[in-house]
Amino acid sequence: MKSSMSARAWKFATLAGAVTVLTLSVNAGTSGTKAAPKEVRAMQPRATVTQLYQQNCLNCHGPSGEGGGAGTKTFLTREKFAQELDKPYFDAIKKGVPDMAMPSYGEAMSDEQIWGLVVLIREMQGRALRREFGSPRAVNGVYKSQRHNFKVETVVDTGKGLKTPWGIDWLPTGEMLVTNRPGGVVVVKNGNVMPLNGVPASLELGQGGMMEVSVHPQFRENGWVYLAYTEPAASGRGGNTKIVRGRVRVTATAATWSEQKTIWQSGPEFYTGAGVHFGSRIVFDGKGHLFFVVGERGGNMMAQELTNPFGKIYRVKDDGTIPTDNPFYSRVPADKPYLRAIWSLGHRNPQGLVMTPKGELWATEHGPRGGDELNLITKGANYGWPVVAFSINYNEIPQWTPWPAAGQNISMPTWRWMPSIGASGLDVARGRAFPNWNGDLLAGGLSGANLDRIRTNGAKLVEREELLHGMGRVREVATGPDGNIYVALNQPDKIIRLVPAP
Template identity: 45%
Template sequence: MLKTRLPRWPTAAGLAAWLLLSPTLAHAAPRPKVEDLYQQNCASCHGTNFEGGLGTSLSKGYWLHGSSDEDLTRAINQGFPDLGMPPWESSLAPDQVRSLVVFLREHEQSEAAKTAAVPAPKRDRSVVTKYQAYKLETLTSGLHTPWGLAFLPDGRMLVTEKAGPLRVVSADGKQISEPVKDTPPVMDHGQGGLMAVGVHPDYANNGWIYLGLADGWRDEKNEVKTITAIVRGRIKDGAWTDQEWIYRPGKPFYTGAGVHFGTRFVFDKGYVYFVVGERGGGLQAQDLKRPNGKIFRLFDDGKVPPDNPFVGQPGVEEGIWSYGHRNPQGLTQDTRDGSIWETEHGPRGGDEFNHIRKGLNYGWPVITYGMDYDGRPMPNSEGTAREGMEQPVKYWTPSIAACGLTFYNGDRFPRWKHDFFAGSLKAGELHRLRVADGKLTEEEVVLSGVGRIRSVENGPDGNLYLVFNGPDIIARLVPAGPVEPVPAGTP
């Protein structure tokens, strides 16, 4: 009886092992999608819609045998022979078991969303979270897909729109300038366009503004070729002047792919950090001779610092600071110790929050907690961990589409001071992340239900600023009511 429920492929542990050891051959073999894996192997007991049968409902909102990913993995691998669930370890490959875990988590989340009590701020209503109450104030509407946000010393905002315009917005959000004239052309293509904007820390003296954009062209066949590039310039009389390229990759690296551009800036002690997304290049993220899938560190004028980790190695992109990234769209600095932190989009499952350190490999696509969008294991992935590759400080399964990250160091929310705030596009959530000794100690969703969160920034007024897409607004979280003093002894 059990036999009929076993998958038609692979039927033996040896086959599973063989498939794992020979990734090229694995591609030739049929790779069932996770939905089919579930229907073929699990639905007979757990129900076609997770409603249960011989086995328990997988929709009940709690887990009998432990709720972590490890617990679910163990449940599937080892089964509960005494209770009537066979072990799957010998008939499903580890990456298939992981894809089932992602799948169960996706279902769990969509069920939870039906009854979620996550704050959805309403006009003039305060939202009470664990440590702070806030109101969401909308400052600006009337922008089209606003992307990056940076503050000038006088409180005005520089805002990029994905299609290309750079605009100056008054501190109260009410006045939106005409597009700054003569900004560099951008390719508004797929996920790319005009993205990050940064203001040099010494702007008051040097006036430098940095832009991260999809640079490229349309070729004879009318095909678009792009890559993420970084430029700086000054704004004088409403026009972009004094332009200098900070980083513009070589022509061979421009690609027709429309995905995974990055990018963000962190400025620190004369350096600028930025992202070049992996551009759908998969294993290219592991290749130090290519810019894609990397976080860069350059001097603020674009020169390569001589102590960068790969300087002097033949053919490498010497600006690389860390590698093995997919699509980082959150980059920030813990201003207490200068450490660099990042969020990046995973595939289906496996978004990451990483502590970025010099020269390290963050593993994409060789290790990942996600699976491919079609429900098959990621090609070129060999699991979730490997010697010499960094583990995320936190991963999200299912994916939240992590976008925008800031280390909050304002004074308006004392009990949030020095927490990280990560936005998300898909889930539209703002996650508060508390880190101690390099480990995540607390996570709380403090906002959801407004729109896709594109950017999260510290405001010069000590409030927390958000850029939303759909609705296209800039808004800020301001304390609701008097700010309570921090009781002694609280974290």
């Protein structure tokens, strides 16, 4: 289990550039004497991070962090983008750097405002590094990564029956099932796309709709396929995430869904009109359980409460019954038995979930602006939202810091994407196609339009590289039965795959 931040060792040692990049005043003239720190005025509580930067940092560090004013150096380098510099950046702003004549801002700004400046710096760095180093590019159709070369092929092109494709899985007979968020599921067989008739009606409510499809690992024996979708409220107002299973039959000319059974749903009082943060993914652990996600629906602190279904990851048996060894089984309200399925809490909106062959459950999660996360999910753990976060509000008003207070047992992320990528879709590489990637995580991004490969050792990240960028919003990533890597794109709506290349 990951340790809490209070037990986590930050690198406080003076790192090359960690303080100089934040110096607002440096040596004056050529005499070697140092300028006195400038006077610092208290900031307004509702100041945006842009206002904070413009009033306190721009003159020395430039509009985009390029430096130059008063002799400051740029912080737009790979070395200064390292995540272990987060705390030194924060401390340099808060405590000042007297040797470099940089004033302390700890009295003028709140911790949340100081962290907001760190987020803004990270965004400047991310944009600059993208401009400098660009995106992965194919040469004669071949992409060269650290451990494999690959090509990209189109599996289902635009205009072929896909509408915001959301989830992908395969039947043992080779057919690919794909959910369309506006509603419905399609079957891809031998290049042809046909609808899966009889699936439940879903509600396209903002980010909600028909979301996940997951085939039971023992499908050949039991024939079950599972769906996660936004069920419309009986009252006609709003909806909530629901998990069902049914049987799928595919012939040469038609595909049908039947024998539907509810696996999990919340009480009707939690069917809301909020159009955000529904989750959801479904994965199996090979031991008769499935895990799934319900986002916090914009409810923020509801993610910390055991009295509602929002902002949680759940575990149930594959028939929908709830294991009595779930961590909160006896702690939830007696009139809400569906909450006994809670496995972890403190989530904002995970839209990536995978169980690795080693039995590790990983999730990728949307932060607001600045801090999407990769988390190793463990029984009963609290992942912090919205008590701690690596983010700022979309309106640029700082609200959080990433450090728990004393006594708060918060599990911290293995990796956070700063700038945010809109984390969505997560799987693990397996099979013969890319043997040097086997066991690595494959994570997608919507706003980032990226596909990352991530190698971990326990809860520690040991290697990360970007495989694709700029081909579309990556909604889903799935390793196919052939070992190739399939990617569902939105804008444009299509499915591509990565295949080995010499």
